[in-house]
Amino acid sequence: MKPSITRIATASAALLAALLVAGCGGGATADTTPQLAINSVKVFGDSIQDSGTFGYKFTVQSSDNLIYAERIAANYGQTLCNFFVFTGTTFAANTAKTGCTNYAIGGGRITYTGAGGAANPLNIGTQMATYAATGSYGNSDLVIIDGGGNDAADLVGAYLNAPKDSAQAYAALLGTLLTPAQIGAALQGGATTTGAIGATYMTALADKFAAAIKASVLDKGATHVVVMNMPDVSYTPRFQMVLDGIAAAYGGGSAGAAARAQSQALFQGWMTAFNTQLAAKFAGNDAVIVIDFYKAFQDQVATPAQFGLSNVSTPACPIKGVGSDGLPTYDFPTCTPSTAAAGWQSYAFSDSFHPTPYGHQLTQQLIAKSLATKGWL
Amino acid sequence: MKTKFFPAALAALSATLAAGGACAQSAGSIVVYGGAVQINPRVDSGDLTAPSLASTKVDVKKASQVAGGITYYWTDNISIDLPLALPFKHDVVGAGAIEGVGKLGSVKSLPITLLAQYRFGDAGSTFRPFVGAGLTYGHFFKPRATATLSGITGGTPANPTTLSMKSRLGGTLELGGAVNLTRDWSASLSVTKTFIKTTGSLSTGQTIETTLDPVSIKFGIGYRF
Numbered sequence: 001m002k003p004s005i006t007r008i009a010t011a012s013a014a015l016l017a018a019l020l021v022a023g024c025g026g027g028a029t030a031d032t033t034p035q036l037a038i039n040s041v042k043v044f045g046d047s048i049q050d051s052g053t054f055g056y057k058f059t060v061q062s063s064d065n066l067i068y069a070e071r072i073a074a075n076y077g078q079t080l081c082n083f084f085v086f087t088g089t090t091f092a093a094n095t096a097k098t099g100c101t102n103y104a105i106g107g108g109r110i111t112y113t114g115a116g117g118a119a120n121p122l123n124i125g126t127q128m129a130t131y132a133a134t135g136s137y138g139n140s141d142l143v144i145i146d147g148g149g150n151d152a153a154d155l156v157g158a159y160l161n162a163p164k165d166s167a168q169a170y171a172a173l174l175g176t177l178l179t180p181a182q183i184g185a186a187l188q189g190g191a192t193t194t195g196a197i198g199a200t201y202m203t204a205l206a207d208k209f210a211a212a213i214k215a216s217v218l219d220k221g222a223t224h225v226v227v228m229n230m231p232d233v234s235y236t237p238r239f240q241m242v243l244d245g246i247a248a249a250y251g252g253g254s255a256g257a258a259a260r261a262q263s264q265a266l267f268q269g270w271m272t273a274f275n276t277q278l279a280a281k282f283a284g285n286d287a288v289i290v291i292d293f294y295k296a297f298q299d300q301v302a303t304p305a306q307f308g309l310s311n312v313s314t315p316a317c318p319i320k321g322v323g324s325d326g327l328p329t330y331d332f333p334t335c336t337p338s339t340a341a342a343g344w345q346s347y348a349f350s351d352s353f354h355p356t357p358y359g360h361q362l363t364q365q366l367i368a369k370s371l372a373t374k375g376w377l
Numbered sequence: 378m379k380t381k382f383f384p385a386a387l388a389a390l391s392a393t394l395a396a397g398g399a400c401a402q403s404a405g406s407i408v409v410y411g412g413a414v415q416i417n418p419r420v421d422s423g424d425l426t427a428p429s430l431a432s433t434k435v436d437v438k439k440a441s442q443v444a445g446g447i448t449y450y451w452t453d454n455i456s457i458d459l460p461l462a463l464p465f466k467h468d469v470v471g472a473g474a475i476e477g478v479g480k481l482g483s484v485k486s487l488p489i490t491l492l493a494q495y496r497f498g499d500a501g502s503t504f505r506p507f508v509g510a511g512l513t514y515g516h517f518f519k520p521r522a523t524a525t526l527s528g529i530t531g532g533t534p535a536n537p538t539t540l541s542m543k544s545r546l547g548g549t550l551e552l553g554g555a556v557n558l559t560r561d562w563s564a565s566l567s568v569t570k571t572f573i574k575t576t577g578s579l580s581t582g583q584t585i586e587t588t589l590d591p592v593s594i595k596f597g598i599g600y601r602f
Contacts (some may be wrong), residue, residue, distance in 0.1 A: 028520045028521075028541045303431065306429070369529050372528055
């Protein structure tokens with residue numbers, strides 16, 4: 001048996017020193033380099049992705065109100081600005097700021113039927129064609145596309161108005177994508193077929209959208225494309241008020257509730273028809289991620305606390321008036337942190353149809369999850 | 378496992394034996410050993426607190442490192458072991474609702490363990506199985522988050538989300554065997570299980586309770602001074 005204490009000290013001194021050195025320090029750091037280098041983010045769509053075509057964003061006008069497309073761009077160290085500006089009558093290229101790559105315009109539709117026709121960049125397909133006419137895509141381009149929400153709202157409005165205008169507007173809208181024979185048979189077939197033709201229209205709408213994305217984006221070399229499916233807008237305050245109106249029209253009570261539920265199910269069926277077809281069109285396409293905005297939005301409304309949302313039913317912006325449809329109107333330019341409802345930071349909705357900046361953040365997180373899973377972030 | 382090992386550990390602590398001969402594993406010997414160890418966390422993750430996708434979990438991947446330690450033979454059968462290792466680097470990856478997003482970050486760990494061991498057989502035996510029990514202080518440091526973590530938690534490169542893991546104390550049980558190669562040289566292989574929980578925190582203020590309970594496999598060649 002050898003003497004111990006001195007040998008313990010001798011034998012362990014070096015090892016202990018190594019341990020102490022290694023054990024020091026430990027500040028939290030972050031490696032902010034994404035797995036994929038993205039140098040440019042191109043955006044096409046409607047109000048939810050509009051960076052300021054009209055001089056404001058379709059959310060609360062706070063200093064920190066990045067919309068989700070801008071937040072995704074920020075994940076790659078990029079910023080966005082609106083390619084188009086509204087002149088008061090039409091849309092022109094943004095000359096105040098050049099090099100902008102966000103082509104989305106509030107009110108954008110897959111099928112825009114108003115003034116200017118197909119050439120109007122309110123057609124999302126026209127937005128995509130506008131860029132495609134000037135350039136192509138490379139591996140360092142990320143494309144974010146949404147659309148269909150306004151088309152669905154148009155269809156719902158025309159459908160609900162059918163008893164008043166003998167379904168003229170409904171038939172006209174259906175006629176943009178379906179044949180007169182299809183429409184005639186459906187409208188004459190009764191309530192069930194009149195509702196069901198809406199799903200046929202929405203499927204055709206998804207076909208049109210997918211074809212435009214293929215022709216102007218994928219066929220132009222894009223390899224990183226994010227396509228948002230249609231969120232379940234039946235849970236927006238605006239739609240909820242419409243559904244409440246339907247319940248009231250049926251005298252409220254259980255009859256009203258049944259009519260309300262039936263209408264919501266019909267409209268959800270239309271949106272699902274669109275989303276199912278959109279997913280099918282891009283299934284197996286390695287260049288495209290279809291984001292399930294529909295389900296994510298339902299989850300947020302169903303379990304708001306899980307998502308840090310304090311209010312998923314009331315718009316944060318103040319009501320400005322009443323529209324011709326009898327629903328409240330809002331004004332984004334004057335919806336600021338000082339005019340918005342207290343605690344607006346955790347509200348889901350800014351007006352009755354658009355998310356708050358926090359709602360945008362949740363959508364950005366949703367997209368980021370898919371990007372990371374795909375190895376793009 | 379706990380119930381199997383504790384009686385042996387208690388037996389080790391209560392045993393009182395006289396010092397034996399001058400063998401590699403006899404009372405008073407100091408064995409310094411070097412080798413390698415692999416730590417394989419057996420993670421049972423809680424859910425990340427709101428705001429998050431329901432059932433957002435994490436997994437902590439295994440890590441290997443050059444390791445060593447010092448064993449002091451208090452008696453022929455009872456030894457005190459102080460394993461030492463360079464810091465381990467573990468990847469933290471998404472699981473549950475965020476399964477598939479990949480690496481969220483990495484964190485270094487330095488487990489500081491002190492074990493009391495009971496060695497079967499006598500000092501001169503060629504092969505001596507042993508059991509041990511002790512305490513481990515899991516020191517976690519230098520956490521480094523990825524762009525993925527920022528992305529899925531609403532951060533940006535300008536304001537990235539960072540993570541940290543709280544250092545904690547846990548119990549450790551050991552099962553192993555040592556072979557006396559020569560009078561002074563020996564080789565040993567052991568498996569340890571540490572019961573340790575930690576709390577992961579994000580700079581967003583969210584937290585996640587995670588049971589790590591790592592199983593470590595350690596191999597070493599020792600020399601008696």
